[in-house]
Amino acid sequence: MFLYLFILAGANYISNKEEFLNESHKETTKLVKKNCSGCGEKMAYEEIFCGNCGNKMIN
Structure with a gap:
C-alpha cells in the first residue's frame, strides 16, 4: 500500500513539475514581428x- 501511494505521489510531482516548466517557458517566449530588409x-x-x-530580418 505504501509503495502504491509513493508511486502516485511521484507521478503527481512529475506532472506538477512539467506544468510549472511549461508555464515558465510561456513567460520567457515572446513572439516578435520583424520586417525583412x-x-x-x-x-x-x-x-x-x-x-x-x-x-x-530587422525590427
Whole structure:
C-alpha cells in the first residue's frame, strides 16, 4: 500500500513539475514581428533571415 501511494505521489510531482516548466517557458517566449530588409515581409517569429528572399530580418 505504501509503495502504491509513493508511486502516485511521484507521478503527481512529475506532472506538477512539467506544468510549472511549461508555464515558465510561456513567460520567457515572446513572439516578435520583424520586417525583412529586402522584400518587407513580416515574420511572426524571431527569425534571423527571411524565408521568402533570404535577406536579414530587422525590427
